[in-house]
Amino acid sequence: MKEIPYAILGYVQASKYIKKVLLALKDGLLRPKDIADETKYPQSHVSNTLSELAKQNLVVCANPK
DSSP: OOOOOOOHHHHHHOOHHHHHHOOOHTTTTTOOOHHHHHOHHHHHHHHHHHHHHHTSOOOOSSSOO
């Protein structure tokens, strides 16, 4: 298993949105709306969180269009 840098762990731990979004994705691909439904967060928060996670190379958009 690849070692995770401490900076990334701190980044994830710093936000409840990031933790819940990543946990929602643990079983596979989900649309932002599905993540919002599962986490009970507004879809705008989920979309912003996914954008931040993509910048950190923690998620990849399966359908950028």
